[in-house]
Amino acid sequence: MNTSRRDFIGAAVGAAIASGCASGRGIGKVGVSGAPMQGFSCAPMHEIRVGVVGVGMRGWRALRRLSMLPGVRVSAMCDIFADRLAKERAWLSENGRPAAKEYVGPEAYKALCDSSDVDVVYNCTPWQLHAAVGLYALRAGKHSLVEVPAAMTLDECWEFVETAEKTRRHCMQLENCCYGEDELLALSMCRKGVLGTLTHAECGYVHDRRAGIFDDAYPDHWRLKWNVAHAGNQYPTHGLCPVCQCFDVNRGDRLDYLVSVDSLGGAYEDYARETFPEGDWKRDVRFRMANVNTTVIRTVKGRTILVNHDVATARPYTRCNLISGTKGVIRAYPLRIHVEEPERRAQHLTEFSAERTEDLRRLHRHPLWATVGKIAGEVGGHGGMDYLMDLRWAWCLHEGLPLDMDVYDLASTCAVCELSERSAASGSHPEEIPDFTRGGWKSASPLGIEDVDLVKMGFDPSRIVSGGAEMNI
Template sequence: HVGVECPIALQLDQLWELVDLSERTRRHCMQLENCCYGRNEMRVLRMAHAGLFGDLLHGAGAYNHDLRGLMFDPDYYEGPWRRLWHTRLRGDLYPNHGFGPVANYMDINRGDRAVSITSVGSPALGLAEYREKHMPAGDPSWKETYIESDRTISLVQTAKGRVIRLEHDVSTPHPYSRINSLGGTKGVFEDYPARIYIEPDHTNDSWGDFSKYQDWDHWLWKEHANPPGGHGGMDYMLVFRLMQCMRLGLVPDFDVYDAATWTAPVPLSHLSIKAKGAPQQIPDFTRGEWKKARSGMDSEDPEKA
């Protein structure tokens, strides 16, 4: 079995190759998407599946993270690979952290499907301005021309008519945010900072305290309340759960179909921006299997069943 960093590939034909190979070899190929295992994400997942947000209507996810200093740091990344992608593509280079959790809330590939994506992008100014201020004459970066939009915004439409907004911005100054929002007929959750407004709990037009919903924590976060490791413990949760599934012979919480779907915005957002926002069709990597119910992130502890 194989676990892959994100994005899992950069072209549609490569995504199909991975799907075909996983099916042919009967080996799991999953993206190691740690953000799906964040405490807030897993709590919202359980609340959504329990109907606390009503019928789901919209969600949002992002990777808005000021990486200018790191991208020009000669020691942080192995070579300038991350910065060079800003010379090659204009679309969302890193949709997975935002797309994955919202897709789980909405049971994408498990009763609903991402059908199309429409993207727009701002001018590409941030990296060049940062280079002007911080990089000495003669630095290799001065040979680069950046075309990646400083901010890309994409709208994904699902088969059920739901809307998912994706954002990407790593080249302008702003606080870190994955947005992580979910809305339905009974209310809405928004992260960064975490806040909630659902009926009948909140009726005074003011955000509620999300910490009061700890009873809805996923069993992983109840059993491992203070996990070690980085990113607030989500990395540990990912590794623990993946090892548990492999050890017990269980299907992992997400699979090659999810990895391909969550990565498809990389090439498709680029094409949409080039076509002045024209919608691009997202392939059905499941070949129709998305219509059938199957297991996903909202699991029970298999060792206590």
């Protein structure tokens, strides 16, 4: 496929005006497929009705979390399993929330998207269904929020971009890691220029999923099947999206090209042989996925990003999280920060100082964590970042503001799935990352250091149900 394809003709500007939605700050040039989505916003919404599609391991927790957001009502839910919906019906009722309309069956998401009782479709389905459900939602005139990775192929990335531009609806990837405390601390430091000229980042997804991948709770073993069929990095966004925010990707810089290399594989197969009895089909599964994929991305401005993927070996969890600039560095797992002090410039350091790290952490703490961190921690969900992510998009819709992540962020980060696989298969040949913004990245404004106003949103602490939404990432 030609990665610079732009073959979609639409007449979206009129539709945007009709719907009360418009592109605001940092507008790029209007392209052939419709108006650009940088800075896109809609009229303020004071009751946001959400339809959740897929109430599996991620989705049921999302449904409960959403029902703790001020100004948000879960109005509909959908799954192929009626018993999963029944469990959520009971939870909503026990916790005094209004009932949500239920949709059951493999195509029932279409009726949910078409319903006049839904404004936002919150998509927690398997990877194979993200595009089908997410695009259907946009075409039905709904804002479309999609779990990670929102798109698995380049064609899907383009289709999301073209459909969002044409339908003039928000399309956001639900990348919760952009709201992690350390990630937002890094963003805050980058915004203030504390690290100097940003040069290099390291990130990734290192999560031993050997037990999880064979779990029969995944319908049709969808996650296993994807890793049987694909090599490269098929889960790049947890590490990459926060780095892209720090590096102003699609807002002043852009991902240019990548090279990727796969290690040997076999760790999942070893695990299956050691775990499952003779005759079990799981012993015979053969994965294309390598034990480790290492991808290096270069941005147009010359910054480099190392992205790791390792879900099959006995390594403790890490998203690595290193952002390095000419005047300092922040890295996580565990958190360590160094910022050069002018009087000690020539002094070569061999280790980080715990004291200085703590001082810098306090000084640059992101306001979202300062104001809502405690509440978010009580709700749970990866220590609170899931709630902060949902609170931010809800706040932006409430106020009629652009969302923190747009459809170009979705496309440029998800493009790594297919491109890393291609590069690794070709002996690490460089693969160009398409400019999904069609030049809009040059004039779009970078993200600020953003917050929410709980009082204005009508936040009611009595609606928080403690600890209901914790899970492994």
